Amino acid sequence: MLENDSIELLTGKDSNKKKSRIPARLDYWQSATGLFLAIFMIAHMLFVSTILISKEAMYRVTKFFELNFLFEGGNPWIVSVFVAIIFAIFVIHALLALRKFPISYKQYKHYQIHAKLLKHRDSKMWMTQVKTGFIMFFLGSVHLYIMMTQPESIGPYGSGDRVYSDLMWPLYLILLLAVEVHAAIGLYRLSVKWGWFEGEDPKKSRIKLKKFKVGLSIFMIALGLLTLMTYMKIGYEHQDEYGKRYIMESK
Amino acid sequence: MLKDHLIELLTKKDKNKKKSKIPAKLDLFQSITGLILVVFIMFHLIFESSILLGKDAMYTLTKAFELSFIFEGGEPLVISILAFIVFVIFIVHAFLAMRKFPSSYRQYFSYTIHAKMLKHEDTNLWLLQISTGFIMFFLGSVHLYTMMSQPENIGPFASADRFYSDVAWPMYLMLLISVVLHASVGLYRLIVKWGWIDRKKSKIIIQIATVFYLTIGLFSLVTYMKIGYEHQDEYGKRYVVDEKK
Numbered sequence: 001m002l003e004n005d006s007i008e009l010l011t012g013k014d015s016n017k018k019k020s021r022i023p024a025r026l027d028y029w030q031s032a033t034g035l036f037l038a039i040f041m042i043a044h045m046l047f048v049s050t051i052l053i054s055k056e057a058m059y060r061v062t063k064f065f066e067l068n069f070l071f072e073g074g075n076p077w078i079v080s081v082f083v084a085i086i087f088a089i090f091v092i093h094a095l096l097a098l099r100k101f102p103i104s105y106k107q108y109k110h111y112q113i114h115a116k117l118l119k120h121r122d123s124k125m126w127m128t129q130v131k132t133g134f135i136m137f138f139l140g141s142v143h144l145y146i147m148m149t150q151p152e153s154i155g156p157y158g159s160g161d162r163v164y165s166d167l168m169w170p171l172y173l174i175l176l177l178a179v180e181v182h183a184a185i186g187l188y189r190l191s192v193k194w195g196w197f198e199g200e201d202p203k204k205s206r207i208k209l210k211k212f213k214v215g216l217s218i219f220m221i222a223l224g225l226l227t228l229m230t231y232m233k234i235g236y237e238h239q240d241e242y243g244k245r246y247i248m249e250s251k
Numbered sequence: 252m253l254k255d256h257l258i259e260l261l262t263k264k265d266k267n268k269k270k271s272k273i274p275a276k277l278d279l280f281q282s283i284t285g286l287i288l289v290v291f292i293m294f295h296l297i298f299e300s301s302i303l304l305g306k307d308a309m310y311t312l313t314k315a316f317e318l319s320f321i322f323e324g325g326e327p328l329v330i331s332i333l334a335f336i337v338f339v340i341f342i343v344h345a346f347l348a349m350r351k352f353p354s355s356y357r358q359y360f361s362y363t364i365h366a367k368m369l370k371h372e373d374t375n376l377w378l379l380q381i382s383t384g385f386i387m388f389f390l391g392s393v394h395l396y397t398m399m400s401q402p403e404n405i406g407p408f409a410s411a412d413r414f415y416s417d418v419a420w421p422m423y424l425m426l427l428i429s430v431v432l433h434a435s436v437g438l439y440r441l442i443v444k445w446g447w448i449d450r451k452k453s454k455i456i457i458q459i460a461t462v463f464y465l466t467i468g469l470f471s472l473v474t475y476m477k478i479g480y481e482h483q484d485e486y487g488k489r490y491v492v493d494e495k496k
Contacts, residue, residue, distance in 0.1 A: 005364050023356045091389060103354040105274045113256045138342060141389035142396040149418035167400035243487065 030096035031190055033089050038183040038190075040086065045180075045220055049227045055156035055234070059246055062155050079151035087144045094137060101130050122192075125185050132182040139175045143168075156246040157238050163228065164235020165242050172228055180220040188213040277347055282441055284344035289434045289441075291337060293464070296431075300467040302474050306407035310490050313406050330402035338395045345388060352381055373443070376436045383433040390426045394419075407490040408482050415479025416486050420472065427468040435461040 008014045047065075051058040065082075066074025102111040115123045146162075147154070153162065163169050191197055191209050199205040238244070259265045298316075302309040316333075317325025353359040366374045397413075398405070404413060414420045435457050442453045482488070 002367055009361055009364050026356060098352065099355050101354060103352060104350050105277060109260060113260055116253055137388040138392035141392050145393040145422060171396060
């Protein structure tokens, strides 16, 4: 066993003279987990932004996700379980994507020089992904853990209190920028990597994809900022009644 | 400029035929930030275990850290600033220590085979550092941000409410084990790396310290859990020192 492994280490091929397929599989899983998270983030943003319609709209969406059509009054546990799954995918994606970091000084230097020589915007995106990914190691976890353990506090007032009185807004602000840039670039790179939407002329479709990427980032950040400000306002007005939950006016 | 970089990249030496000193400097900063964090966590766990001496002891200590001898009633902002500084050092250390991760499949493969062939305990410690370090990327941040943004919620009842009612205990349990192991191994490796004390002696001392810190940490955790459980109906209410005693 150790002998076989040593052969692979030295020659890059196993005892059947085949290259390992594990790196390719890891790449595939990195793409799959990333795609899932990107789609989740788009849906998530849309649901969170229901606060722009009204408190009642956001409350209804919250209760819907607590499956209030099955459980009387909703069951926040559902959200906990769901967040735990997202958290697990987030950690796996971090572990897999970490492989792409220019990890040592030497690798970083390589990257820098190549980026300068190539002068291609897509090479620079790589560094953006690394930076935003690194930021999210820290900030993504804070948000996910709180949602996982305190799902019952999600709601127009609960979330408003969190954003304003619990001082989560600086974290949400940085996280919003990092996640929307990372997700849009990630989707773009996935499309290029696997040749989705390539069409007949890859050069033309790439320009289109790039426009879509920028548009998506701008739209999501704008929507996110408006949403964040709305929660800030609600939290500010609600600070004297911190902890009190929203009750829907019955008809 | 680009030409100089290219020369360095290809020959691994700059135009004066000298190797870059940056990796060595990064190593030094990794050691320094790590050492600061180790010393910090050693004090932190002892202070936090003051709950084992009673709620009054823990409360008095909390207020002392809020500099209650300068500001009437204490100023939680002091804690915010301290937590922020620790958070920054934590991120810098994570950034520097990440360089030691076997980051690709190939590097990981090399590592496992070398570890198997060498059969040396210290080589296995490396993977322990990486695993616990990776866990703390996520869990350390949760704790640090909460302390930074809600420093007023530290105290016998407030901390216990966080442990029990806010369900922070699973995170604290995993974080405690990770941080104690990571700090112990880190300190040991620092001692070996910079040749401070005899290797065998330092190993024994550090093993004793690890058991000690895990024990007081777990006892404190259980104590906060118990207080939080009993206090759940009065969640959010703060501790007040009984003056008559």
